[in-house]
Amino acid sequence: MEIFGIPLQAFLGQLVLGLVNGAFYAMLSLGLAVIFGLLDIVNFAHGALYMVGAFAAWIMLDKFGINFWFALVLAPLLVGVLGVVIERTFLKRLYGLDPLYGLLLTFGLSLILEGIFRDQYGVSGQSYPVPELLEGATNLGFMILPNYRAFVVLASLVVCLGTWFLIERTRLGAYLRAGTENAKLVQAFGVNVPLMVMLTYGAGAALAAMAGVLAAPIIQVTPLMGSNLIIVVFAVVVIGGMGSILGSVVTGLVLGLIEGMTRVFYPEASSVVVFVVMVIVLIIRPAGLFGKEA
Amino acid sequence: MKLKTLVAAMAVGLGTMGALAQTNSGPVKIGMITDMASLYADIDGPAGAEMVKWAVQDFGGKVLGRPVEVLSADHQNKADVASSKAREWMDKDNLAMLIGGTSSGTNLAMAKVAQEKKRPFISIGAGSARLTNEDCTPYTVHYAYDTVALAKVAGNALIKAGNKSWYFLTADYAFGQSLEADATTVIKANGGTVAGSVKHPLNASDFSSFLLQAQGSKAQILAMANAGGDFTNAMKAAKEFGITKTMKVAGLLVFINDVHSLGLSNTEGLQLADSWYWNQDDASRKFAKRFFDKYKRMPSSLQAADYSATMNYLKAVQTAGTTDGDKVMATLKSMKFDDFYSKGTIRADGRMIHDMYLFQVKGQKESTTPWDYYKLVAKVPGDQAFTTPAESKCSLIKK
Numbered sequence: 001m002e003i004f005g006i007p008l009q010a011f012l013g014q015l016v017l018g019l020v021n022g023a024f025y026a027m028l029s030l031g032l033a034v035i036f037g038l039l040d041i042v043n044f045a046h047g048a049l050y051m052v053g054a055f056a057a058w059i060m061l062d063k064f065g066i067n068f069w070f071a072l073v074l075a076p077l078l079v080g081v082l083g084v085v086i087e088r089t090f091l092k093r094l095y096g097l098d099p100l101y102g103l104l105l106t107f108g109l110s111l112i113l114e115g116i117f118r119d120q121y122g123v124s125g126q127s128y129p130v131p132e133l134l135e136g137a138t139n140l141g142f143m144i145l146p147n148y149r150a151f152v153v154l155a156s157l158v159v160c161l162g163t164w165f166l167i168e169r170t171r172l173g174a175y176l177r178a179g180t181e182n183a184k185l186v187q188a189f190g191v192n193v194p195l196m197v198m199l200t201y202g203a204g205a206a207l208a209a210m211a212g213v214l215a216a217p218i219i220q221v222t223p224l225m226g227s228n229l230i231i232v233v234f235a236v237v238v239i240g241g242m243g244s245i246l247g248s249v250v251t252g253l254v255l256g257l258i259e260g261m262t263r264v265f266y267p268e269a270s271s272v273v274v275f276v277v278m279v280i281v282l283i284i285r286p287a288g289l290f291g292k293e294a
Numbered sequence: 295m296k297l298k299t300l301v302a303a304m305a306v307g308l309g310t311m312g313a314l315a316q317t318n319s320g321p322v323k324i325g326m327i328t329d330m331a332s333l334y335a336d337i338d339g340p341a342g343a344e345m346v347k348w349a350v351q352d353f354g355g356k357v358l359g360r361p362v363e364v365l366s367a368d369h370q371n372k373a374d375v376a377s378s379k380a381r382e383w384m385d386k387d388n389l390a391m392l393i394g395g396t397s398s399g400t401n402l403a404m405a406k407v408a409q410e411k412k413r414p415f416i417s418i419g420a421g422s423a424r425l426t427n428e429d430c431t432p433y434t435v436h437y438a439y440d441t442v443a444l445a446k447v448a449g450n451a452l453i454k455a456g457n458k459s460w461y462f463l464t465a466d467y468a469f470g471q472s473l474e475a476d477a478t479t480v481i482k483a484n485g486g487t488v489a490g491s492v493k494h495p496l497n498a499s500d501f502s503s504f505l506l507q508a509q510g511s512k513a514q515i516l517a518m519a520n521a522g523g524d525f526t527n528a529m530k531a532a533k534e535f536g537i538t539k540t541m542k543v544a545g546l547l548v549f550i551n552d553v554h555s556l557g558l559s560n561t562e563g564l565q566l567a568d569s570w571y572w573n574q575d576d577a578s579r580k581f582a583k584r585f586f587d588k589y590k591r592m593p594s595s596l597q598a599a600d601y602s603a604t605m606n607y608l609k610a611v612q613t614a615g616t617t618d619g620d621k622v623m624a625t626l627k628s629m630k631f632d633d634f635y636s637k638g639t640i641r642a643d644g645r646m647i648h649d650m651y652l653f654q655v656k657g658q659k660e661s662t663t664p665w666d667y668y669k670l671v672a673k674v675p676g677d678q679a680f681t682t683p684a685e686s687k688c689s690l691i692k693k
Binding site: 007010013014017018020021118122123124125126127130137143144146148149218219220222224225228229260263264267268270271 | 331332333334335336337339466492493494495497498499500502503504506507510522523526527530531534535536551552554555556557560591
């Protein structure tokens with residue numbers, strides 16, 4: 001059996017791989033959407049924080065022998081703290097200003113972070129091994145799927161659902177959403193809004209770092225890994241509707257699949273297909289697929 | 295009034311003469327344009343530029359009684375950035391010689407500027423054999439390696455070992471295309487077949503889809519016609535998906551930095567072609583130690599070539615007694631080079647002809663000291679490694 005001239009077997013294999021990449025897009029764009037949706041900051045430092053997360057995991061293993069599972073918790077915490085520091089020292093001065101200032105500031109920060117790691121570790125990259133528990137591969141009948149990649153999809157789904165639940169279905173989430181709508185009013189009810197905003201940025205940074213740790217065993221850990229990905233992730237957020245959490249998760253997964261298919265049918269276009277989709281969506285629905293019309 | 299005008303005119307005249315005189319007595323400027331920050335920055339980059347400076351220092355810092363000055367710039371892997379910087383240096387700074395670092399697209403663009411301005415251009419890190427083939431100029435020297443040599447040295451050895459069917463994973467730009475085409479020629483000439491190829495964008499982060507397609511081809515050899523970060527990520531994914539169990543992976547352009555970054559566990563047994571290895575003889579080890587003391591890593595073949603090319607250029611200027619582009623080029627092409635990097639001569643088409651090597655990556659147990667990664671499989675003489683005069687498409691080669 002063939003689909004568009006491609007054996008069914010190969011087609012299914014590519015679908016699965018697309019899902020793995022989609023899981024990364026979903027997790028990274030989720031963090032961006034949370035930060036934009038609640039803080040109105042276009043966080044260009046997201047790719048750099050993702051890279052720092054991966055490096056943190058690598059340094060923990062290389063220098064201190066801390067394994068993958070601990071790194072998966074520690075690295076996001078560490079980068080989350082870095083996020084809090086960034087928010088307290090720089091971003092809090094920009095609230096109420098044109099979002100362009102935040103964009104430029106975070107872009108500058110990402111260049112600085114990248115520069116520091118490039119200077120220290122070069123660009124060739126560091127090898128991070130797949131954790132022992134997840135070594136090996138499973139034969140799905142139509143393809144051999146490395147166990148680690150299957151784990152990444154699961155982990156990403158858990159993180160995305162958890163975040164969505166926290167923001168849309170809990171009291172804390174309700175405060176957050178209300179605080180960003182009308183900070184003064186919510187503060188009058190005794191809620192510490194600046195603290196919430198600070199923790200939100202920290203949590204967004206931690207999400208990026210977690211994606212970085214998950215990526216480390218798959219690709220070489222290099223200072224460039226964030227900037228290679230960030231533009232695509234921004235496209236995902238725009239297509240999903242800026243700030244829509246559900247939108248960025250769904251779009252992330254779907255775009256991963258579309259990109260995977262393009263790699264089969266016309267590989268040369270695989271790096272631009274996401275932007276083609278973006279243009280089409282923006283023409284039809286300027287606010288994005290899940291965005292609310294302003 | 296007339297006197298004033300006359301004096302003014304003389305002043306202007308003297309001023310211009312002063313300026314002219316200065317260009318012949320001021321510093322001799324050598325420029326290097328390479329990838330300073332992106333995926334090829336470790337194999338050449340800032341350390342490569344430093345090697346040019348080391349050669350100048352070791353030469354004595356002066357040639358023809360004039361100080362030698364080194365300029366360096368980042369081309370960001372963009373051809374337009376490279377050519378406009380080269381043009382600016384040649385026009386404003388009276389650059390005497392230009393060294394081109396990594397990336398074929400940028401080097402092809404710089405070669406055009408150098409030809410127009412009649413200045414020697416030594417390409418070190420670019421792979422595409424077009425530089426001395428279709429696009430050759432009287433001012434280009436291609437120093438370290440090229441895609442034809444990589445294809446002949448690595449390709450021949452693999453085919454002779456019985457690997458007849460090939461599948462290519464190719465970086466989609468000038469270098470990857472040249473490499474795939476040159477390797478295909480070698481494969482077909484030796485009775486092999488090409489089962490297919492997949493072209494990936496430069497700086498692709500995920501290779502699993504491409505590799506799955508390669509696996510479906512059932513070819514014996516998966517040939518990676520890419521470099522730097524693209525090569526390392528593809529190699530890592532090939533191992534993860536178990537492709538290395540059913541296909542033999544051939545890295546057509548692998549630098550020692552890539553092997554170091556992937557680790558021996560991911561690269562053991564890999565065969566690769568290169569123009570130089572730090573652990574090949576005493577002179578090379580001496581150079582490598584000096585490099586290691588500064589950078590805490592071993593030099594790539596490109597960084598060794600940066601040093602060697604600069605040194606030989608300065609010798610040529612000394613011999614020619616001038617920095618004039620045509621005269622220096624004539625001298626370079628008449629010289630016999632012999633240093634720690636290689637022994638060789640520059641042919642009429644600009645190709646430096648020297649020995650190439652086929653190495654195999656050692657296993658973890660065989661590697662006894664840090665960066666002890668390669669064992670020598672074969673030494674291929676220059677006239678067999680590079681394009682032969684009969685195959686050349688360069689108009690400067692008389693047939």
